[in-house]
Amino acid sequence: xxxxxxxxxxxxxxxxxxxxxxxxxxxxxxxxxxxxxxxxxxxxxxxxxxxxxxxxxxxxxxxxxxxxxxxxxxxxxxxxxxxxxxxxxxxxxxxxxxxxxxxxxxxxxxxxxxxxxxxxxxxxxxxxxxxxxxxxxxxxxxxxxxxxxxxxxxxxxxxxxxxxxxxxxxxxxxxxxxxxxxxxxxxxxxxxxxxxxxxxxxxxxxxxxxxxxxxxxxxxxxxxxxxxxxxxxxxxxxxxxxxxxxxxxxxxxxxxxxxxxxxxxxxxxxxxxxxxxxxxxxxxxxxxxxxxxxxxxxxxxxxxxxxxxxxxxxxxxxxxxxxxxxxxxxxxxxxxxxxxxxxxxxxxxxxxxxxxxxxxxxxxxxxxxxxxxxxxxxxxxxxxxxxxxxxxxxxxxxxxxxxxxxxxxxxxxxxxxxxxxxxxxxxxxxxxxxxxxxxxxxxxxxxxxxxxxxxxxxxxxxxxxxxxxxxxxxxxxxxxxxxxxxxxxxxxxxxxxxxxxxxxxxxxxxxxxxxxxxxxxxxxxxxxxxxxxxxxxxxxxxxxxxxxxxxxxx
RNA sequence: GCCCUGAUAGCUCAAACGGAUAGAGCAGAUCCGUCCUAAGGAUAAGGUUAGAGGUUCAACUCCUCUUCAGGGCACCA
Numbered sequence: 001x002x003x004x005x006x007x008x009x010x011x012x013x014x015x016x017x018x019x020x021x022x023x024x025x026x027x028x029x030x031x032x033x034x035x036x037x038x039x040x041x042x043x044x045x046x047x048x049x050x051x052x053x054x055x056x057x058x059x060x061x062x063x064x065x066x067x068x069x070x071x072x073x074x075x076x077x078x079x080x081x082x083x084x085x086x087x088x089x090x091x092x093x094x095x096x097x098x099x100x101x102x103x104x105x106x107x108x109x110x111x112x113x114x115x116x117x118x119x120x121x122x123x124x125x126x127x128x129x130x131x132x133x134x135x136x137x138x139x140x141x142x143x144x145x146x147x148x149x150x151x152x153x154x155x156x157x158x159x160x161x162x163x164x165x166x167x168x169x170x171x172x173x174x175x176x177x178x179x180x181x182x183x184x185x186x187x188x189x190x191x192x193x194x195x196x197x198x199x200x201x202x203x204x205x206x207x208x209x210x211x212x213x214x215x216x217x218x219x220x221x222x223x224x225x226x227x228x229x230x231x232x233x234x235x236x237x238x239x240x241x242x243x244x245x246x247x248x249x250x251x252x253x254x255x256x257x258x259x260x261x262x263x264x265x266x267x268x269x270x271x272x273x274x275x276x277x278x279x280x281x282x283x284x285x286x287x288x289x290x291x292x293x294x295x296x297x298x299x300x301x302x303x304x305x306x307x308x309x310x311x312x313x314x315x316x317x318x319x320x321x322x323x324x325x326x327x328x329x330x331x332x333x334x335x336x337x338x339x340x341x342x343x344x345x346x347x348x349x350x351x352x353x354x355x356x357x358x359x360x361x362x363x364x365x366x367x368x369x370x371x372x373x374x375x376x377x378x379x380x381x382x383x384x385x386x387x388x389x390x391x392x393x394x395x396x397x398x399x400x401x402x403x404x405x406x407x408x409x410x411x412x413x414x415x416x417x418x419x420x421x422x423x424x425x426x427x428x429x430x431x432x433x434x435x436x437x438x439x440x441x442x443x444x445x446x447x448x449x450x451x452x453x454x455x456x457x458x459x460x461x462x463x464x465x466x467x468x469x470x471x472x473x474x475x476x477x478x479x480x481x482x483x484x485x486x487x488x489x490x491x492x493x494x495x496x497x498x499x500x501x502x503x504x505x506x507x508x509x510x511x512x513x514x515x516x517x518x519x520x521x522x523x524x525x526x527x528x529x530x531x532x533x534x535x536x537x538x539x540x541x542x543x544x545x546x547x548x549x550x551x552x553x554x
Numbered sequence: 555g556c557c558c559u560g561a562u563a564g565c566u567c568a569a570a571c572g573g574a575u576a577g578a579g580c581a582g583a584u585c586c587g588u589c590c591u592a593a594g595g596a597u598a599a600g601g602u603u604a605g606a607g608g609u610u611c612a613a614c615u616c617c618u619c620u621u622c623a624g625g626g627c628a629c630c631a
Contacts, residue, residue: 030571037574047573050611060611087574087612132631174631254631288629299557299627306629313631341558342626367559368624409567412559414624416566421580429593430579436593444590487570499568502578513586513595532590554593 002482003105004078004098005033008044011075016048019067023056042083042091043476049088060088099475100463106478106534107458111541114482116159123161125324126152128335129241130167133233134178135203137240139369140337142390143415146406146547147366148335149246150494153545158489163329165250167320170230171258172313177201179226185210186220205233240391244399245547257319258311268319269311272354273304281353296349296358318350325356332361333492341365364492366411372418397422400548404431407546408498432554434501437508438539439554441532444517448529453522458530465527470511474531477507478538497542504542508535 001009012031031048049064056063064084071090072082081093106113128148131141149164156162169175181201187194189210196202209232213223241248261267266274273289276282282291282304289305291314304315324332332351336343344363351361371378371388378388394402401422408430409415421429448454455461466475484500517528540550 032571032573034573038577039575045574047612050573053611085574089574134631169631172631286629290629303629308629310629312629317631338559338625340626344558365559370624413567414560418566421566432593433579436591440591440594442591447590490570493570495568496570499578502568506578509594510596512590516590518590554591 001486002102002479004094004102004479005044005483007078008033008046008075008092011078012046012048012071015067015070015074016052019070020052020055023058036089036091040085040091041093042081043094044092046090046092047088049084049090053088061086064088064090096464096467096472099472099479100466102479103463103466103475103531103534104458106537107530110537111544113537113541114485115157118161119159120161122331123163123329124155124331124333125163125165125327125329126155126333126335127165127167127324129246130169131237132169132174133230133237134174134201135233136205136236137390139371139388139390139393139417142244142393142402143366143369143406144335144337145241145244145246145390146403147364147411147494149244150403150407150497150546151333151335151364151488151492153547154485154488154494154497157545158485163249164247165252166248167252167254168234169254169313171255171316175226175230178206178229181206182209182213182229183220183223183225186213186223186225189214190220205236209233240389240394243394244390244403252320252323254316254320257316257323268323269315272319272322273311273315276304276353279353291346291350291353293346293349296352298345298349302346314346317347318354321347321351321361322354325354330360334361334363336363336365338365338367362492364411367414369406369415369417372416373420378419393417393419401429401431403547404434404498407494410493410495430498430502431548434505434539434543435551436554437505438536438550439552440508440512441536441539442552444532445529445536448518448525451518451522451525453525454529455522455526461527461530462523463527463530465524466531468515470507470514471528471531473507474511474535477504478534481538481542484542494546497546501539501542504535504538 012033016031031046031051033044033046036042036045046067049060049067053060053063058066061084068082068084068090071079071092076095078095078098079092080095083091085091109115126148129137129141129145131137137145152162152164177200181196184194184196184200185207188196189207206229209229212232213225213228257268259267262271273282276291277284277289280292281295282289284290287307288303290301291304293302294300302314303312304318305311321332344365347363348358348361352358371393396419397405405417405422406415466472481500484496488494488496515528517525517532519525519528536550543550
């Protein structure tokens with residue numbers, strides 16, 4: 001949260017507590033500091049009077065007025081003017097000096113502004129993408145990738161220790177199918193007359209792998225089709241993610257759970273199953289080991305071990321989550337596509353069975369992406385292998401535009417991604433509206449070097465010259481960056497930052513129109529250049545958290 | 555049938571914790587060019603927040619029901 005708001009909240013808490021004592025009422029209320037609507041000429045608004053009026057047995061208007069009188073007396077260094085509305089809102093005008101002081105902080109702290117020092121209390125692991133290594137990443141994965149990566153950046157910026165992890169399902173039936181698919185393609189290339197069954201992987205990338213294997217001239221029984229296919233596909237996935245500016249701290253292979261055994265010859269999965277059985281969270285029926293997940297809110301009980309003795313994927317997923325806890329993480333964040341929502345209840349049930357609070361696991365579901373080209377939808381069918389890969393989209397519209405589009409909307413809403421719109425380098429494309437700010441700033445900065453009367457040292461700058469409405473709004477918007485970070489964390493969504501940037505651009509362009517930066521007056525020009533500098537700092541920080549680079553010229 | 559998400563301006567979408575007259579962008583209208591990038595700005599116009607109830611001083615926000623849309627309901631992963 002920005003320091004000014006924090007300061008107000010803190011002072012107000014004291015003032016309200018004292019006030020309630022004078023009217024002999026104990027306890028406190030959770031009031032908020034918010035931005036008043038446009039038509040009201042104030043910087044911050046308080047709803048506290050409405051909340052405590054019942055306790056004080058006075059109408060909100062009166063309470064507001066009484067509090068307002070105290071505020072102006074108690075914190076004049078912060079608040080310049082207080083007004084109350086008939087409904088009971090208290091509207092505060094902030095002393096300009098406070099704003100200038102904050103502006104100086106931006107200039108001093110630069111890429112640290114708004115960040116918090118490292119706090120090791122919460123160790124977060126954020127798991128995202130985790131697409132099966134059976135084919136290339138598609139646009140849907142791209143959305144999860146962008147959201148997960150940005151969120152990780154934001155949380156890191158806010159001082160948390162964050163680990164980004166990709167969970168790889170490299171065992172099971174799908175791996176068998178993948179290996180088989182490559183093998184069949186290989187045999188086909190060799191001239192054998194066999195068909196690829198419909199439930200096998202149909203994508204052309206399989207043929208490419210088979211072609212490579214063939215060109216290497218090894219005989220068929222020398223080839224480990226599974227290993228060859230997975231490693232090749234994995235290489236492609238890593239390449240795509242790198243292109244998308246995403247780097248994982250850790251790649252976790254499911255096989256480490258199924259293959260690692262202790263001295264008694266037991267896997268982690270088996271041990272957890274036994275633990276559940278002992279605890280009464282699991283039971284055997286018809287030779288199947290069932291998890292009684294209904295005990296913790298799931299719709300039905302789930303199979304952990306099949307009648308043939310093999311464990312299910314779900315069982316290893318439980319072991320995987322346990323493994324995260326064992327590694328010392330205290331907060332687990334998972335990003336899942338909305339098609340996995342049915343999974344939420346059962347995995348949360350497991351977390352509780354393992355002895356952790358269900359809140360320690362936070363699952364973010366993001367809705368699906370539909371790709372458009374000129375308003376008509378681009379078909380995406382995974383079965384036939386004809387889907388739009390993430391790489392194609394990145395190549396077509398660029399990494400930055402792609403990330404911005406994915407981060408423009410809340411994960412809850414379905415995303416319509418229009419390829420043609422994203423490609424347009426015009427005002428129709430919101431990212432350029434934002435990038436244009438930086439370009440304009442940059443251009444002014446360059447031009448300013450022609451002048452020798454500009455003061456560089458912040459100490460010599462007279463910030464009080466920044467006193468127009470436009471300049472004040474711009475400074476306020478810059479400071480609001482801190483609030484946006486807090487909201488993004490609270491709601492676990494980076495899209496607030498894109499919205500913030502668009503608003504910042506709006507305020508900036510208005511300022512640009514009204515205030516000539518390189519004014520004749522040296523003092524004014526120097527002060528405004530400092531303002532420009534801080535705009536560039538904030539934009540860079542903000543875009544950085546979204547994983548997007550700034551553009552200096554358009 | 556059950557479960558999860560949505561439904562906000564013509565279109566794409568915002569609006570953390572319930573707060574004042576629900577905001578942007580695009581499209582459409584009218585205007586702004588000696589001067590830091592017009593990929594900009596200004597002025598209007600555009601809304602019964604899907605519908606109906608309820609809780610509250612206050613509801614896009616919380617609760618109930620209905621309608622519509624997307625998705626999910628395996629001894630798959």
